[in-house]
Amino acid sequence: MIVVMAPHATPDQIRDVEDRIIGWGYGVHPIYGAERTVIGAVGVPEADKAHCLEQLERLDYVESAIAIIKPYKFVSREFRPETTCINVGSVSIGGPSVIMMAGPCTVESYELTLETAKLVRSLGFSVLRGGAFKPCTSPYSFQGLGVEGLRILRAVADVTGLAIVTEVMDPRNVEIVSQYADILQIGTRNMQNYDLLREVGHGSKPALLKRGMWAKIEEWLQAAEYIVSGGNEKVMLCERGIRTFETHTRNTLDLSAVAAVKELSHLPVIVDPSQGTGRWSLVEAMSRAAIAAGADGLLIEVHPEPEKAIKDGAQSITHEGFVALADSCRSVAAAVGRSLA
Ligand code: PEP
Ligand code: MN
Helix, strand or coil: CEEEECCCCCHHHHHHHHHHHHHCCCEEEEEECCCCEEEEEECCCCCCHHHHHHHHHCCCCEEEEECCCCCCCCCECCCCCCCCCEEECCEEECCCEEEEEEECCECCCHHHHHHHHHHHHHCCCCEEECECCCCCCCCCCCCCCCHHHHHHHHHHHHHHCCEEEEECCCHHHHHHHHHHCCEEEECHHHCCCHHHHHHHHHCCCCEEEECCCCCCHHHHHHHHHHHHHCCCCCEEEEECCECCCCCCCCCECCHHHHHHHHHHECCCEEECHHHHHCCHHHHHHHHHHHHHHCCCEEEEEECCCHHHCCCCHHHCECHHHHHHHHHHHHHHHHHCCCEEC
């Protein structure tokens, strides 16, 4: 941490700041300049750094207090230089293969889910997506089938041999969703639901943590840190688009975040171009772009009849569309030295 004293700070005030810093357990390295004094604080205790910074910034004889190390640790590349590999069923997420996770936005019935699951399997993919608990902006829209949806997902997965990724919204439901799912999705609206993050962090199921639609990369990584610091190291990050001034697309899919997060963190990165664009016609192009940008996996909404889908029909691709997407994504994966699993 670096503390820049205000130009008018007196020797007593400088000493006051040094005493506070020492009191928190830091060592101080002051530079007494002609214009102003800058104090370096080192040997940081794992105490609440943000709290120390806030306290210092409140003083009118401190100009600024800046953290020089990242506010997350366990999820950082410095902590673990190689990308974390998460094994789910027969696949390794974060390994050489790009993983495809596909299925309906929401589970509607056993028959429809099975139809899409068979397609996913027949193309050689291993993970089925589908929402049972749906976070909805409107309280009047379909909220998902709940536990019945989980049962359908599990039954379909057992018949087809697929693994399941499905959302959990409430810390009280982590246990029940974990009984049915292979990967717990934490949705964009819950990225900063700290009780939920902690609960998932105490469990052992892999988590797919979506980026909050408003969240900065640093906030997203701190959310991941909540889970990992709780003991669950199996976290993948999912870029699903952020709010910008653009209204043509539902969200702005931030693919620069994929490359950025790959630099900053060892966690695997998944891209969801379905929520990311809100338009089925853009999903294939953005899937290819995501793989080229370094994504370790894709999360795609597929429905046998998107025009009849209960949720997110506008961004769901048809079965034929998914076959075409898989085909063109395989070429891009090969071009960047990977395969599609
Ligand atoms: C979804 O995957 O269907 C979903 C609701 O995702 P998000 O949380 O990104 O909106
Ligand atoms: Mn959806």
